[in-house]
Amino acid sequence: MTEYRDRLQIVHSAGVPVSQADAQRVLQSVQVSLLALDAAVKSSLFDTEPQTFDVVLRKLAKSKSHD
Amino acid sequence: MTEIADWTLIATVDAIASRKVSSLEVTEALLKRIAVWQPLVNAYISIDENGARDTARKADERLARQGAIGPLHGVPLAHKDMFYRPGVPVTCGSRIRRDFKPDILATVLARLDAAGAIAMGALNMSEFANGPTGVNVHYGAARSPWNPEHITGGSSSGSGAAVGGRLAYGSLGSDTGGSIRLPAGICGVYGIKPTQGRVPRYGCMGLSFSLDNIGPLARTARDCARLLRVVAGPDDNDPTAAPVTVDDYEAACEGGMKGLRIAVATNHYWDGMDAEIGGALESALDLLGRLGAHVSRRTVPFHEELRGLGNIVISSEFCTLHDDWLRNHHDDYAPLVRARMKQGYAFTAVEYLKAVQIRPRITKAFVDDVFGDADALFLPVLRFPVPKIADVDVRDGPRMNEVLGSINHCTWPINYLGLPGLSVPAGFSSGGLPIGFQLVGRPFDEAMLFRIAAAYERETGWPERRPESAV
Numbered sequence: 227m228t229e230y231r232d233r234l235q236i237v238h239s240a241g242v243p244v245s246q247a248d249a250q251r252v253l254q255s256v257q258v259s260l261l262a263l264d265a266a267v268k269s270s271l272f273d274t275e276p277q278t279f280d281v282v283l284r285k286l287a288k289s290k291s292h293d
Numbered sequence: 294m295t296e297i298a299d300w301t302l303i304a305t306v307d308a309i310a311s312r313k314v315s316s317l318e319v320t321e322a323l324l325k326r327i328a329v330w331q332p333l334v335n336a337y338i339s340i341d342e343n344g345a346r347d348t349a350r351k352a353d354e355r356l357a358r359q360g361a362i363g364p365l366h367g368v369p370l371a372h373k374d375m376f377y378r379p380g381v382p383v384t385c386g387s388r389i390r391r392d393f394k395p396d397i398l399a400t401v402l403a404r405l406d407a408a409g410a411i412a413m414g415a416l417n418m419s420e421f422a423n424g425p426t427g428v429n430v431h432y433g434a435a436r437s438p439w440n441p442e443h444i445t446g447g448s449s450s451g452s453g454a455a456v457g458g459r460l461a462y463g464s465l466g467s468d469t470g471g472s473i474r475l476p477a478g479i480c481g482v483y484g485i486k487p488t489q490g491r492v493p494r495y496g497c498m499g500l501s502f503s504l505d506n507i508g509p510l511a512r513t514a515r516d517c518a519r520l521l522r523v524v525a526g527p528d529d530n531d532p533t534a535a536p537v538t539v540d541d542y543e544a545a546c547e548g549g550m551k552g553l554r555i556a557v558a559t560n561h562y563w564d565g566m567d568a569e570i571g572g573a574l575e576s577a578l579d580l581l582g583r584l585g586a587h588v589s590r591r592t593v594p595f596h597e598e599l600r601g602l603g604n605i606v607i608s609s610e611f612c613t614l615h616d617d618w619l620r621n622h623h624d625d626y627a628p629l630v631r632a633r634m635k636q637g638y639a640f641t642a643v644e645y646l647k648a649v650q651i652r653p654r655i656t657k658a659f660v661d662d663v664f665g666d667a668d669a670l671f672l673p674v675l676r677f678p679v680p681k682i683a684d685v686d687v688r689d690g691p692r693m694n695e696v697l698g699s700i701n702h703c704t705w706p707i708n709y710l711g712l713p714g715l716s717v718p719a720g721f722s723s724g725g726l727p728i729g730f731q732l733v734g735r736p737f738d739e740a741m742l743f744r745i746a747a748a749y750e751r752e753t754g755w756p757e758r759r760p761e762s763a764v
Contacts, residue, residue: 230639233639234639236638236639236641237635237638237639240616240619240620240638241620242619242620242623242631242635242638243623244635245689247632247689247690247691248632248635248689250691251632251635251636251693251694252635252636252638252639254694255604255608255636255639255694256636256639256640258600258601258604259601259602259604259605259608259640259644260601260644261601262597262598262599262600262601262602262604262605263598263601263602263605263644263647263648265597265598266595266598266602266648266651266655267647267651271647271650271651277653278653279489279503279649279652279653279656279711280489280490280533280535281653282653282656282657283488283489283490283535283656283711283736283737284535284537284736284737286656286657286660286735286736287488287537287735287736287737287738288664288735288738
């Protein structure tokens with residue numbers, strides 16, 4: 227987790243108290259979450275067509291799917 | 294003869310409309326039950342006895358004058374203490390907002406008012422809707438009506454306790470990582486997290502504007518269906534509310550199971566499954582199959598990624614909303630709440646925006662993969678028996694992330710995907726505590742979830758079981 231130690235500086239710079247336990251949790255949270263992000267974003271997002279989440283949900287709705 | 298408080302929401306609406314009982318009599322019956330049970334379960338933060346009686350009298354007068362005005366005419370409800378009504382204090386389960394009085398009316402409350410509902414008071418919740426256990430250091434933990442040593446689940450803890458304990462006929466909660474589905478499943482009632490955008494959020498306290506959802510908890514599938522239909526639909530005050538037609542969910546409850554396809558996720562959600570809980574879920578699947586559903590087992594994609602992606606979005610947005618208070622009122626937050634919030638500062642803008650930008654692509658891939666040949670996805674609510682409060686009240690200690698993560702393990706991924714999820718009662722453990730499962734569906738196909746749940750309920754009758762007397 228040492229590679230994420232710089233993240234603690236961001237938290238400190240926000241002006242909130244950071245205990246040893248807080249620091250440990252921040253490092254753990256960042257490590258796990260960024261691994262997930264890296265796995266999800268396997269390639270550039272540059273070519274993602276413009277879209278918003280709500281529009282995609284409506285496109286994915288299947289009309290009368292329970293008929 | 295059953296007590297009035299034991300009636301379902303719809304039975305009570307019908308009894309009032311047909312003048313078998315008055316709204317005031319129903320309200321008095323509920324107040325009587327609340328007086329006995331509240332000290333045990335701590336479901337309510339505040340009880341508006343006079344306001345409820347006054348509204349009930351007016352409902353009775355109106356019924357006599359012009360007939361029932363709506364589908365909830367004269368029925369007492371109570372909601373998580375995070376929905377705004379002008380001049381009425383709304384604590385959000387916090388010390389910081391203990392005396393806050395909003396000046397706007399939440400769209401969902403306006404719709405319930407128009408449908409004729411009575412407001413009984415404000416229900417307990419995790420502070421700022423953050424925390425899956427139902428522990429609240431400011432107002433005390435809500436306690437399970439099935440055994441008060443055990444958790445209700447959270448963050449809509451009072452909603453679970455009140456509906457499960459029959460201290461309200463229905464309730465609105467909010468769900469950002471499981472906060473409706475957990476207390477519903479843990480307290481033995483139905484609770485639906487609708488599709489992102491299905492229910493307007495105007496006038497509701499926010500936690501994470503990308504992942505928050507408002508939805509009902511109720512004792513039966515049909516009760517829950519009626520409440521969702523009342524509050525769902527587009528809203529001029531909320532541009533994030535989806536312009537999608539609201540289905541007749543009660544009609545969907547009458548559909549059968551025959552020919553429906555139910556997929557069971559075999560990975561992630563079943564990791565470390567307790568034998569008794571797993572056995573109960575297998576029994577439920579067996580029954581769904583005997584009722585005519587085609588049940589198939591399969592792995593589902595992205596289960597490793599969804600927790601982290603959701604964490605980046607929720608942490609960043611929660612931290613954004615609370616940044617000013619966290620710096621200036623740090624000690625007014627519970628240690629657990631501020632500890633969770635601080636994690637949000639550590640993500641960069643680029644990381645947050647990547648997690649937001651990839652979301653439509655992930656959801657589309659998930660829906661195409663899972664719902665290409667399934668009508669609903671079957672998941673557990675919890676993988677272990679309902680824990681004791683003492684065992685999960687970890688504050689900001691070293692086990693915090695592990696304990697909280699284990700409780701919302703099965704509910705958390707669904708919010709990032711934006712899909713609807715319904716908690717369904719599925720029996721009781723040997724310790725007498727509820728067991729539940731989740732049904733997850735395609736976007737805006739809440740009707741399918743109610744259809745399956747109601748067919749299952751007709752065979753099992755789980756909502757008829759009541760908690761033992763508190764006295």
